[in-house]
Amino acid sequence: MKKRTKSDIRRDQLIGLAVFLAAWEITAQIMGNKLVLPAISQIFAALWDLISSGELILALGESIWLLIVGLTISTIIGFILGALVARSRTAYWMLNPYFSALFATPTIALVPLVLVWFGFGFPGRVIVVVLAAVVPIMFSVASGLRDDPKDLVDVARSFGVKGELALLYRVRVRAALPVLLAGLRLAAGRAVVGMAVAETYLRLGGIGGLIKAYGSMFQTDYVFAAILPLSLLGITIVSIIGRIERKLHWT
Amino acid sequence: MKDTMLETPAIELKGIRKTFKLSDSRDADTVLALDDVNLSIRKGEFLTIIGPSGCGKTTLLRIIASLEEADEGEVIVDGEPVTEPGTRRAMVFQTFGLFPWKTVIENVTFPLMIRNFPADEARNTAMRHIKRVGLEKFVDAYPHQLSGGMQQRVGLARALSTGADILLMDEPFGAIDAQTRELMQEELLRIWEEERKTVIFITHDLDEAVLLADRVLLMSRGPGKVREIIPVDLPHPRFDYDVRAHENFAKVRGHIWHQLRNDLVQQREEEVS
Numbered sequence: 001m002k003k004r005t006k007s008d009i010r011r012d013q014l015i016g017l018a019v020f021l022a023a024w025e026i027t028a029q030i031m032g033n034k035l036v037l038p039a040i041s042q043i044f045a046a047l048w049d050l051i052s053s054g055e056l057i058l059a060l061g062e063s064i065w066l067l068i069v070g071l072t073i074s075t076i077i078g079f080i081l082g083a084l085v086a087r088s089r090t091a092y093w094m095l096n097p098y099f100s101a102l103f104a105t106p107t108i109a110l111v112p113l114v115l116v117w118f119g120f121g122f123p124g125r126v127i128v129v130v131l132a133a134v135v136p137i138m139f140s141v142a143s144g145l146r147d148d149p150k151d152l153v154d155v156a157r158s159f160g161v162k163g164e165l166a167l168l169y170r171v172r173v174r175a176a177l178p179v180l181l182a183g184l185r186l187a188a189g190r191a192v193v194g195m196a197v198a199e200t201y202l203r204l205g206g207i208g209g210l211i212k213a214y215g216s217m218f219q220t221d222y223v224f225a226a227i228l229p230l231s232l233l234g235i236t237i238v239s240i241i242g243r244i245e246r247k248l249h250w251t
Numbered sequence: 252m253k254d255t256m257l258e259t260p261a262i263e264l265k266g267i268r269k270t271f272k273l274s275d276s277r278d279a280d281t282v283l284a285l286d287d288v289n290l291s292i293r294k295g296e297f298l299t300i301i302g303p304s305g306c307g308k309t310t311l312l313r314i315i316a317s318l319e320e321a322d323e324g325e326v327i328v329d330g331e332p333v334t335e336p337g338t339r340r341a342m343v344f345q346t347f348g349l350f351p352w353k354t355v356i357e358n359v360t361f362p363l364m365i366r367n368f369p370a371d372e373a374r375n376t377a378m379r380h381i382k383r384v385g386l387e388k389f390v391d392a393y394p395h396q397l398s399g400g401m402q403q404r405v406g407l408a409r410a411l412s413t414g415a416d417i418l419l420m421d422e423p424f425g426a427i428d429a430q431t432r433e434l435m436q437e438e439l440l441r442i443w444e445e446e447r448k449t450v451i452f453i454t455h456d457l458d459e460a461v462l463l464a465d466r467v468l469l470m471s472r473g474p475g476k477v478r479e480i481i482p483v484d485l486p487h488p489r490f491d492y493d494v495r496a497h498e499n500f501a502k503v504r505g506h507i508w509h510q511l512r513n514d515l516v517q518q519r520e521e522e523v524s
Contacts, residue, residue: 154318155348158336159362159413174352250351250393 038221047225055210060229063195063206066122067237070129071191075184078134082141092142103135107194111201125198125205132194133187140183144176181245185238192234207233259330261417261449262315264290267324269310283474284310288324290468290477294416295447299454299464301507303514307475308453309345309421315451316342316419328417338366341415345422347402349394349409355381356390359409380408384438400431407439420452424459436462437490444488457511461504462494469507471514481507 004012021040028039038046050056081099085092110131118124149171156171173180199208207230214222267288270281284307292298300308313319315326317336325332328339341362342348349358356377363373381387384404394402403423410418424432440463443450454460460467464483471478484499486492494500 151344151346151348152350154313155342155344155350156365158316158318158340158342159409160336160338160365162335171350174350177352248352250395 035218035220038224042221043224043228046219046221047228050210050222050225056226056229059205059207059210059226060233063199063208063230063233066125066129066195066198066206067188067191067233070126070195071133071184071188073126074130074133074137074187074191077130078137078183078187079141081134082138083145085138085142086145099135099138102131103139107132107190108197108201111197115202120203124202125195128198128202129191129194132197133191136183136186136190137180140179140186141176144179144183145172147176148172149175178245178249181241181248185241185245188237188241189234192230192237196230258294260291260327261294261296261329262290262292262451263325263327264288264311264315265325265327267311267314267321267326269307269314269319269321285314285321286474286476288475288477290480292449292451294449297443297450297452297463297465298468299452299460299466300468300470301454301457301460301511302470302475302478303472303511303518304455306470306472308470311470311475312419312421312451312453316340318342338413339415340417340419341410341413343403343406343410343418343420343423345425347394347399347406347426349402349405351394354391354393355386355397355405358394358405359412362409362413376412376414377408380412381405383411383442384408398431399427400435403427403435404438407442411442415448417449418451420450422453422455425455432456432459439463440489457504457508458495461500461507462489467503467507469510472518479510 024037025040028037028042031037034042047056081095085095107128111128114124114127114131118127152171152175153167156167161167161170195206196208196211199206200212203209204212207226210226211223211230214220214226267285268283269285271284272279272281288311300311302308310319314321317326317333317340320334327333328337350361353361356374359377359381360368360370360373363376364370368376378387378390381390384407386401386404386408389397389401394405397405403426406423424435427435436459443463450463452463461483467481467483468477469479469481470476481503483503485494485497
């Protein structure tokens with residue numbers, strides 16, 4: 001098989017998209033039931049309505065803010081716990097089971113507890129995002145820092161880098177960066193899910209709130225119009241991190 | 252020749268002793284790696300250290316570099332006892348020790364940036380030494396894009412550009428293929444003949460030990476000790492003639508091999524019994 005160039009891939013994707021949209025439109029026209037399957041044109045009309053009324057921008061802003069705060073807190077907590085677990089075997093065996101359990105538990109199952117403990121305001125929503133995102137970050141920090149680049153630490157020391165903190169950020173963290181970013185990318189994907197869960201199950205708000213609100217009014221075209229930016233948001237965040245990853249990776 | 256007896260030695264080792272624990276547990280057995288190592292190295296001297304594997308030669312170099320602490324004894328650099336790595340000593344590593352995320356120029360400027368040199372001054376100094384080792388076409392390459400020999404040239408350029416007058420080299424050509432190694436030996440000697448830095452060079456290659464050295468330090472193992480120091484009387488520049496064909500080369504090499512061989516045979520007998 002001949003190797004595919006970038007433009008080949010782009011062409012294939014465009015053909016796929018065109019076929020998909022055409023099939024959708026035809027099916028929708030035949031069914032003629034806007035409630036079950038709105039036509040592409042109706043979805044775009046709804047999307048335009050959401051944009052021009054400012055509703056979408058407002059919701060997006062709220063969601064992105066929630067993501068930023070949630071991911072930042074996850075990164076800080078994940079980094080501290082990960083570094084602790086990487087440094088101490090005792091901490092590793094003490095904490096690891098709980099984090100594995102948290103990783104395996106669907107975030108949505110924890111929402112009732114968060115509601116009881118932290119209420120349904122912004123802090124509660126942030127907690128849900130953190131619960132979804134913190135574990136992959138912690139795991140990646142732990143595994144990244146556990147493979148200690150002893151030789152390079154010696155190199156740095158021999159050329160005058162002094163102190164644990166300087167060695168940590170000049171050598172250990174930098175050497176672990178590809179692993180850390182892979183963890184952050186995974187965490188970002190989970191954070192988007194956590195965000196949508198928090199916005200639909202705690203208190204309506206952001207993109208998740210839009211979807212839930214229009215869903216309960218059976219305005220399916222608006223539901224689709226809100227899902228579209230949500231998945232775009234997820235894709236964008238993950239691909240930005242992927243891009244940084246490629247830039248910082250050395251092979 | 253100058254009277255070297257009156258001059259302060261570049262490096263002096265006094266009663267260096269080092270033990271290692273065999274495991275991390277608190278009451279683990281210890282093994283004596285170095286015992287009472289005393290040594291004095293003249294300024295501008297090229298000293299090679301050779302010995303059977305496990306004789307502690309790398310440990311000794313790490314102690315000289317202050318990367319490891321001796322249990323007893325002192326490392327004295329130019330009359331001053333040292334306990335921390337310093338700018339007078341620069342190390343060249345067996346596994347090259349290049350940061351894989353840094354380009355050639357970034358690796359070479361690293362020690363200067365740590366010492367807060369202005370960026371353009373660091374760059375100029377680094378470029379001069381990169382040119383010296385013939386890598387000016389690869390300044391922006393990453394280590395993984397270079398061959399082993401080229402990577403070690405970067406390691407050498409990095410050590411030289413620090414301006415240190417003592418080079419500590421830990422089997423620097425050990426991981427490089429035989430032909431490239433010969434070329435590297437020639438380049439190193441050429442640079443040394445120009446600058447007369449003090450060099451301590453660990454090797455397990457007998458030819459290399461004799462070829463480069465003013466004096467060869469032969470170590471014995473279990474525990475690591477100075478067994479003998481053998482002066483090498485071969486004229487410089489050594490690559491202008493066939494050094495290996497020189498009668499002194501054969502004499503010194505034969506002498507050291509005889510000693511090394513005894514150690515190796517003894518070691519094997521111990522292992523068998």
